[in-house]
Amino acid sequence: MSTDTSSDTSSGSSTETSARRDDREPAWLLVTRREIVSRITDKSFLIGTALMIVMIVGFIGFTAWQDEKTETATLGATPEAMAMATAIKDNAADVDDKLKVTLVELDDEDAAKTALREEDVDAWLHPVDGGWELTSESSEQDSLTDVARVVVRQQVLADNAAGVGSTVQALEAGSTVSTDFLRGDAEKAGVAEAVGFVFVFLFYFSALIFGMQLASSVIEEKQSRIVEIIAAAIPLRHLLAGKVLGNTALAVIQLLVYLAVGLVGLSFTPYKSYVPSLSGPTVWFLGFFLAGFVALACLWAVAGSLASRTEDLQATSTPLTMLMLAMFFGGLSLEGRGQVIASFLPPVSAVVMPKRILAGGVAWWEPLVALGLLALFAGATVWVGERLYRRALLQTGGRVSLRQAWSAAE
């Protein structure tokens, strides 16, 4: 009797279930959404992101302010030095565009010394035997000194040249050394170097933060055994895929925000002329980040699944943190042939190739090959990671070794 009832209700509910299954979201998508929603509603994540944006804006703002900042200096001169002081004032902008000079006329030496002591003037210009002297209270007037030196020299040179019936231009003819760089100019190389550092740092930072987060969320599920409920409902492959996709999406979105803030910020600074030439390498960087992050994310998930408590994560993730450190320092320090080799070698290529692209001189096929190799590597870690994760996740009681996880029966 009871068996009859059971088969009735059950067959009814199973057809209902299969009807429902069609318009239902796939399991991996549900997992992805939970990962993203639970993370972006997490206060510490939001605060961390906001803090990072403030830091980026602050850093760019500070640099720009440093660059734009103009200095003013008050130059005192007695009547016999007034002509020379006026020349310094008028020519200051040509020598140092951040220095503005104002003039104060002083009656005599005593008045000059008093003015210096009372800080009415920053420096006092006066002629001495065989030249000129700039007296100031301390040695803080470097910019003014530099300007004075150049202007005085020009003035005196011009006077002397006129004395022998020539001109400064004639005397200096043929003495210039001009510069020409095959790989762009020094400032451009400097910008490439700085942006390269930012790329390497961002990759390291994101992969570490999101990797750790991914691993600890795997442990959270394993430790609380909710994974058993999930495993009974959906294939673990979907759980892993959802977690990796969710965290990758979050990492990429966060990175896009940082890069956008950085590039927009940069466009308000004197370096704005470099922004267009940075967008190409930035797009490449995103591509490399995506492939590199997916590869590492699977490994982080494995590190999480090998641990059985949060305390174990330190141990199970050590090989990964080592790898990440190697990528970080490799990305920063490799030069020449080593850099070229590393730019094709996954996963280090994820940071080294974008850096090479920034520096310039990379053939069009090189990033493509490197990205292809990195994608292959990511495919391999996904395959290996999936097997390890699936087997280690449901093993309870202590840490699981890689060998155990690989050979464990399911």
Place this chain on the structure above:
Amino acid sequence: MLEIRELTRRFGENTAVDHVSFEVPAGQMTGFVGANGAGKTTTMRMVMGVLGIDGGEVLWKGQPITRLDRRSFGYMPEERGLYPKQPIIDQLVYVAQLKGMERTAARAAVAELLERFGLGERTKDHLEKLSLGNQQRVQIIASVLPRPAALILDEPFSGLDPVAVDSMVDLLREYTRDGIPVLFSSHQLDLVERLCDRLVVLAQGRRVAAGTVSELRDAGVPRFRLVLGGDAGWVRDQGGLEVLDLDGTTALVEVQQEGAEQRLVAEATRRGDVHEFVRVRPALSEIYREATA
């Protein structure tokens, strides 16, 4: 009906579950008892497909069980905890969706169950903000979502206060009334005796007893208690019986030869008054202790 046939699982040298067979009939509550490490959890994990099977099989309605079948089962794992930092309604809806429910239906079902367990006001609270008892209630809700085809519950009553035990019992009875088979493990034998239609006892990975509660209580060598008007000392001389206890006018005997108890009653009435002659059935705890000894 859920059938477990010759299920076996080894961990290295150790055979955790050794050719265990039993049935969980539809509409009945089957209690799963045994000492720690007897293999209850391992068996349940194999039934749920969370752990691989080394030998034997699990049948659902006479067919080998599939992933889709299992998905329609309610399962409560041994150690529990959901996501501590997520509002309870969100994670319950998530679990229900993973089990194949559509979002709106899942929300409605979750809201109804939360209301029923007295958590209607706290749907937006993070799990970690709830008391342990309330967390357990949330766990129960997670395992009965969606309306399950069968329930596999590992220690569902541990950590529950008496009120929560009662609402859990009511809920389980509701499911068995609808013809759903329920298998649950427990250490609380009084509860098992009160609730269960059937019982399976495991010891060291083997099934040592199985059947309905009365079948099990009747299964052993029959025992009788005899209370007489006068001294019962003569009972010692009766053949085919073993005297377990003798105290003045009262004797407790175990029948070793069929019919010996009938001869005992005849002799007793011949000798004088018989105040009481009754079959003594062992309590479940006694059976359990003997079976697992």
